[in-house]
Amino acid sequence: MSDTFRALQLSKTDDGQAANIVELTENDLMDGDVTVEVTHSTINYKDGLALTGAAPVVRTWPIIPGIDFVGTVTKSEHGSWKEGDKVILNGWGVGETHFGGYSQCARVKGDWLVALPDGISPERAMAIGTAGYTSMLCVRGLERQGIMPDSGDIVVTGAAGGVGSVAIALLAKLGYRVIASTGRASEANYLKGLGAAEIIDRDELSGEGRPLGKERWAGAVDAVGSKTLANVIAQTKYGGAVTACGLAQGPDLPSSVMPFILRGVQLIGIDSVMAPIEKRQDAWNRLATDLDMAKLDAMTETVGLSDVAEIAPKILAGQVRGRVVVDVN
Numbered sequence: 001m002s003d004t005f006r007a008l009q010l011s012k013t014d015d016g017q018a019a020n021i022v023e024l025t026e027n028d029l030m031d032g033d034v035t036v037e038v039t040h041s042t043i044n045y046k047d048g049l050a051l052t053g054a055a056p057v058v059r060t061w062p063i064i065p066g067i068d069f070v071g072t073v074t075k076s077e078h079g080s081w082k083e084g085d086k087v088i089l090n091g092w093g094v095g096e097t098h099f100g101g102y103s104q105c106a107r108v109k110g111d112w113l114v115a116l117p118d119g120i121s122p123e124r125a126m127a128i129g130t131a132g133y134t135s136m137l138c139v140r141g142l143e144r145q146g147i148m149p150d151s152g153d154i155v156v157t158g159a160a161g162g163v164g165s166v167a168i169a170l171l172a173k174l175g176y177r178v179i180a181s182t183g184r185a186s187e188a189n190y191l192k193g194l195g196a197a198e199i200i201d202r203d204e205l206s207g208e209g210r211p212l213g214k215e216r217w218a219g220a221v222d223a224v225g226s227k228t229l230a231n232v233i234a235q236t237k238y239g240g241a242v243t244a245c246g247l248a249q250g251p252d253l254p255s256s257v258m259p260f261i262l263r264g265v266q267l268i269g270i271d272s273v274m275a276p277i278e279k280r281q282d283a284w285n286r287l288a289t290d291l292d293m294a295k296l297d298a299m300t301e302t303v304g305l306s307d308v309a310e311i312a313p314k315i316l317a318g319q320v321r322g323r324v325v326v327d328v329n
């Protein structure tokens with residue numbers, strides 16, 4: 001690598017914030033014990049929040065955003081990593097308080113890194129990204145509650161988004177019957193191609209609902225929150241489980257205790273950002289075996305660093321389908 005590298009830098013301005021491509025040197029990076037030559041990053045919902053300033057995700061200014069990256073270790077003072085190792089980073093406040101993945105070079109704590117599994121290329125690792133790794137955390141959450149393919153259907157909300165698309169592909173490959181809830185009827189064929197058996201209109205779930213509804217599914221992957229999550233819980237079968245990971249509709253949860261005390265429904269919170277390393281490694285190993293890579297490719301588009309700022313408002317508006325990889329070179 002040359003002495004300088006390119007990065008997308010987000011700065012505060014009098015009018016709000018501005019994103020610019022800048023040339024930096026390693027001296028400009030923040031502290032850490034591992035330096036990584038980054039090849040790819042990605043755009044998640046949280047990156048959209050950071051890049052637009054729609055929520056106060058960024059807490060260090062100026063910042064290099066990007067909550068995910070993949071690359072090759074160039075320097076390491078950490079016992080687990082050596083030059084040449086291929087590594088993935090997801091979360092830990094990177095792209096929020098620590099310089100992130102929209103950069104050709106990153107310096108982070110070695111404790112934050114996961115080895116790129118054999119069988120996943122760097123580009124596909126970012127096609128998975130935080131969104132896909134979170135989908136696997138949801139699948140693991142359902143499995144731990146004993147929700148298996150013969151337990152009944154699984155509903156996936158925010159189906160055409162990043163978390164939703166990967167969740168559908170994973171669940172279908174594992175043998176679950178998947179109901180995809182989407183606001184984009186035009187994406188029905190796309191969702192069926194990923195493995196959804198049934199498509200429902202998200203309006204069925206996004207309005208005011210009853211505390212208990214007809215028992216429709218044994219489990220759920222919910223990326224939407226708010227009334228949608230309340231309705232998903234209210235329509236979960238006796239003994240079922242709902243994994244809650246997102247807030248695309250809102251952070252509120254206007255629910256009641258009825259599904260919990262009358263049907264024994266379990267609500268499982270899913271966090272990817274501070275998840276311990278063993279949980280991450282387990283999720284990434286399972287992604288290497290349980291995700292159909294052809295389906296992953298079909299849900300992914302690749303863009304350059306200079307396209308990132310333009311895509312950010314679209315992901316918040318629910319206009320991005322599947323996953324977006326950023327090739328930083």
Ligand code: NDP
Pocket residue numbers: 043044045046130131134157158159160161162163164181182183184202206223224228244245246247248249270271272273315316317318319320322
């Ligand atoms: P995307 O924007 O790719 O997907 C979100 C999807 O939600 C949209 O595509 C849309 O799906 C649906 N949606 C959008 N707005 C609304 C609305 N107002 N009401 C109902 N549905 C809506 O984002 P990601 O997949 O990257 O992230 C999804 C959520 O998961 C986000 O809230 C994100 O913050 C959260 N998340 C949480 C993580 C954690 O650690 N807990 C990690 C990763 C993500 P459709 O068009 O099909 O209806």
